[in-house]
Amino acid sequence: GEDVEQSLFLSVREGDSSVINCTYTDSSSTYLYWYKQEPGAGLQLLTYIFSNMDMKQDQRLTVLLNKKDKHLSLRIADTQTGDSAIYFCAEKDGDKIIFGKGTRLHILP
Amino acid sequence: GAGVSQSPSNKVTEKGKDVELRCDPISGHTALYWYRQSLGQGLEFLIYFQGNSAPDKSGLPSDRFSAERTGGSVSTLTIQRTQQEDSAVYLCASSLSMAVIGVDNEQFFGPGTRLTVL
Numbered sequence: 001g002e003d004v005e006q007s008l009f010l011s012v013r014e015g016d017s018s019v020i021n022c023t024y025t026d027s028s029s030t031y032l033y034w035y036k037q038e039p040g041a042g043l044q045l046l047t048y049i050f051s052n053m054d055m056k057q058d059q060r061l062t063v064l065l066n067k068k069d070k071h072l073s074l075r076i077a078d079t080q081t082g083d084s085a086i087y088f089c090a091e092k093d094g095d096k097i098i099f100g101k102g103t104r105l106h107i108l109p
Numbered sequence: 110g111a112g113v114s115q116s117p118s119n120k121v122t123e124k125g126k127d128v129e130l131r132c133d134p135i136s137g138h139t140a141l142y143w144y145r146q147s148l149g150q151g152l153e154f155l156i157y158f159q160g161n162s163a164p165d166k167s168g169l170p171s172d173r174f175s176a177e178r179t180g181g182s183v184s185t186l187t188i189q190r191t192q193q194e195d196s197a198v199y200l201c202a203s204s205l206s207m208a209v210i211g212v213d214n215e216q217f218f219g220p221g222t223r224l225t226v227l
Contacts, residue, residue, distance in 0.1 A: 041220060042113065042200060042217075042220050042221060043152075043202070045216070045217075096154060096165065097154075097216065098154065100152075101152070
């Protein structure tokens, strides 16, 4: 079946950039997503990228897509304490969205 | 509020009992999804409903799990004869449609129901 993989933990100092990486297996995915889950809350869509794009930038967020390697990354510039959350990578698989296990981003003072 | 709501927020039950979890999607959203979030297991797709079409049940882990969506709105996830491995947070999400356009695919998540089976 389709699979989305990402590392489970990332620690970053406040003010530095965070880069969260993800790999997926379905080469026919049309959309790839990044969701954010803050403690005690549901998932919230951060951004998405269409598969024919290489990069998408939205304020502090930059999404890079390497379709050849099936690699997706999310860069958060100037990481703040409010960015502390679990970040889920996801791919569109037909009518479903397949999620990775999530990367817990920990901000160091 | 206008978001997805779920009830109860917490449920503690004894092994072998049945439980029902409820989801109220955003009004007008035709697609509704159930996920399970277990410790260390990430987010696991269970089932989704799209309009009046037959639901995609491919993610249900066993025949003890079932879900209904009445009138195209509220959904109930039922777990019969609960087991300890069913302990998890059950998340519901809804989206405007299953259209190809990415924005219409955006799933809005509820806060989840934390189920603990003793």
